[in-house]
Amino acid sequence: MPDIYLDNNATTKVDSAVVDVMIPFFLEQYGNPSSIHKFADGVAKALKKARGQVQELIGAEHDSEIIFTSCGTESDSTAILSAIKAQPNRKEIITTTVEHAAILNLCDNLEKEGYTIHRLPVDKCGRLNVEAYKKMLSDQVAIVSVMWANNETGTIFPVVEMAEMANAAGVMFHTDAVQAVGKIPMMLQDTKIDMLSISGHKLHAPKGIGVLYLRRGTRYRSLLRGGHQERGRRAGTENTASIVGLGKACEMAMEHMEYENVQVKAMRDKLEQGIIATVPNSFITGDLNNRLPNTTDIAFEYIEGEAILMLLNKAGIAASSGSACTSGSLEPSHVMRAMQIPYTAAHGTIRFSFSRYNTMSEVDEVLKVMPDIVAVLRKLSPYWDSVTNEPVANPEAAFTPTFK
Amino acid sequence: MWDYSDKVKEHFFTPKNAGAVVGANAIGEVGSISCGDALRLTLKVNPETEIIEESGFQTFGCGSAIASSSVLTEIIKGMTIDEALKVTNQDIANELDGLPPEKMHCSVMGREALQAAVANYRGVEWKDDHEEGALICKCFAIDAVMIEEMIWANKLRTVEDVTNFTKAGGGCAACHEDIEAILEKVLAEKGEKFDATASTAPVEKVEVEKVKTPLTSVQRIKKIEEVLTSLRPQLMADGGDVELVEVVGNTVYVNMTGACNGCQMAAMTIAGIQQRLMEVLGEFLRVVPASEMKKLVNIEGAGHA
Structure with missing residues (x-):
């Protein structure tokens, strides 16, 4: 593809x-x-x-x-x-x-x-x-x-x-x-x-x-x-x-105004609903009832955005992230901070933004690879229990690194 | 996207020693607040030999954080803990064929996790010895906290001072506005005012006496050596060193080692050494990395043949 x-x-x-x-x-x-x-x-x-x-x-x-x-x-x-x-x-x-x-x-x-x-x-x-x-x-x-x-x-x-x-x-x-x-x-x-x-x-x-x-x-x-x-x-x-x-x-x-607000929106909706249904501990950020038809921003808890993007890129999928590491500024997204998204989720936000050139089969392709990408990174995460495949009990207390 | 080396990608896509070591007796957990990255390092140390038999990592972080963690666990496996403690963040970065300046802190996090794990093994409390701020100078990877501390410690007043003491701003100069802002802030805290036209603070150097009379070859080389020795503390503070290899005519060949080797700063450092040598010896001298020596000498040799 x-x-x-x-x-x-x-x-x-x-x-x-x-x-x-x-x-x-x-x-x-x-x-x-x-x-x-x-x-x-x-x-x-x-x-x-x-x-x-x-x-x-x-x-x-x-x-x-x-x-x-x-x-x-x-x-x-x-x-x-x-x-x-x-x-x-x-x-x-x-x-x-x-x-x-x-x-x-x-x-x-x-x-x-x-x-x-x-x-x-x-x-x-x-x-x-x-x-x-x-x-x-x-x-x-x-x-x-x-x-x-x-x-x-x-x-x-x-x-x-x-x-x-x-x-x-x-x-x-x-x-x-x-x-x-x-x-x-x-x-x-x-x-x-x-x-x-x-x-x-x-x-x-x-x-x-x-x-x-x-x-x-x-x-x-x-x-x-x-x-x-x-x-x-x-x-x-x-x-x-x-x-x-x-x-x-x-x-x-x-x-294409109508196409953008009907077909493009349908692709966006299918993608975000599919991800939420198949990837545990993920959620959509922003005002769900009042958004651009082409944009979805999804937080994947306990993993980091740049790592997700690198794996997506390897699978031939281009998106972007609100994580600190992708900006070059070392500051996490000011939008995520303003919305008080906890940092273990804010760093794992991925924005998918569509245009009229995208297709439904592309959405299916993303849905096919997304759960595995998240799973691979969660296996590495200190906040995640690979045995039970869920966050460790009380993640913020179980892992308390010395921050500087 | 970042320009990651193949080595970084390799360690990211197929990380080594991922996961916690079962029965670990040394655990280090550190994070970098500026990036939000965090790492748990688990080691199994043989109490008899103090050799690290197994090492594992769990990282919440970006591609280079995961790659740094992975390569660290590979480096230290089989080392004694004393050997492992000698591993610097530069070693981690080198093993990855380099990291972008904005990502060097990922290697720092790896080294600190190691220190924390060893402290945990020895039953002592680990204290972090440095803070990290927003990256200001991208040419030399100098952050805001470092610049602020140097301004406080050395009574710096101008951008040029900051460059002299930290190297920040000595490259492309794009960060001079940010450095001025830091100066303004710190000087205001000290109750002073930033003046862009102020004269620069004196740089304290070990002075080598200037040559006044003609020198024999041996005396000349000794003098060159003396100048290099006087410059070494500064280089070593940056994790680097310099060694005199050969003097041919007015060309001085040196070996840059440690952090200076291959670093963007090497060219600037060499220019600084050259300047100092000329000041002291009172003659024109060219400083060239010894890596270029063979080529040049051969050409010269061919000319005589």
Whole structure:
């Protein structure tokens, strides 16, 4: 069986139809869209078309609300830094403990510069306390930034409702929607969301292209200054081929929205139910009733994630883990810690994230190998009794290493 | 994914001595809080000979933690406990054909489990002698705790100081922002302020007197030896050593041993030795690892033929 890719929240395969529309912009229409000659003739038109395709997918009112950037991180940084620069008297930012590093590290940095950062906690299912959030809103807050869906668990946050509350309090609202766009329907013109980040490579467009949605009328300060590109809101020669590719990818995501939410979801559901049924001491993390259709994050107790991934990889299956050892930072997943998942389980979390390219037979293949992989590692685990094939009695007391 | 050696993969996919030894009389249990990994080492030691007859491990951890545990049990089997105690984490890493810098702590955990097991066998309490923090310098695998301790102990004030004392930041320089943040934090705790433009703290060295008069060949080699000897304490603190092999013209051939051998740092260390030699001898000298000597001498020989 060919290798199975279940790491689509990390990045996706570029759709071949997307590659096809991009190629002419490398080889023929390679002119600078600002130029006045035939090499640039069709380029400006192609950018406009792509802008419209992105607009359609997210339900923006105007295509001029779409600003092309280089990635999701740039969009996030632009949004937050714009808000604080445009409102110098507001020194507070509200975000969550489970954001992507693109937001968290930026906020940590702003904290050093004297900003007050409110980080909303989550409960054990990864849900936010909206009432607590409401109380934090004030005229001191420059911007709220809450992700639309969490990259690890797929848990969806009530951003539409939270944007309404921010708007009522006169506070700008940004959402990092890189995991949500293309997977769940959205209609931004009916919301009070002021800014939203998109990353192309999460929806079968190439890496190196992103979008910042900026609601018309939202006060804005550019991050990159220079040429007049993107109406002066993001200087730098347009990444034309990738913009065209992203447009196509958005069009295709729109066409596959139902497929994503029915067939892709069915694969995800079958996988997680199959694993829970066949692997003892495993459980699904996050808000089970309110998740992206393509994501499942499963904790395998008493074993460690990187070891699981290495065995999965040997079996030709690609996934990812919230374990410390896979990140290179030596820190276990901040999302798992925020949800208070015990460390003997948090280190053994595996995220499987699907796309429309996956198949049911791939799910069967994973289900075939998963119980053995877990069993092999549990045989090595000091928390596991290989004779009875269950955790040793009172595992945390039976094994108490000297920690340093 | 990590770039693991084939040896690491081999020990991970087919671990040796997995499971607890039945009737073990030495048990060590340690964990690394920064990684969440933990290991139980069980040994059966012959009380007459003190030879480790059987060894087994149980590990809750990543690929390299499991591989380090596996290779450790192989290394120590058949050793006396005194021999086993001489096994360093570097030996464990070497046996695995190296570990990524972020994963060196897995080998440290193995060595500590061994110490803990021996302490358990001898009926004494084992105390861990070092703490571990977030990895800051990836070139030389230096963590935050080490940097903080050195700042406290040596009154360091600048990034350059930290590099001089710990090597952290002496490679790609990408971690200088993190080192500055640590300096800021520690200096604030001491009631001082970090100043990026402050002058560096003096490095205490065993000074070798500079050469003033021309030397005979023997005197020159003796002087070179003297300089190397003065630099050895620093190298040995890192688990390494240097040995003079040959001097041909202005080329000084040395053997780098222990932790210096094959380490990314070797090139930098050699540059440091060269600098010091030139300062003392007052002439241009090139320091070259002895491994390259044969090749070079042969070429020279061929030229004369």
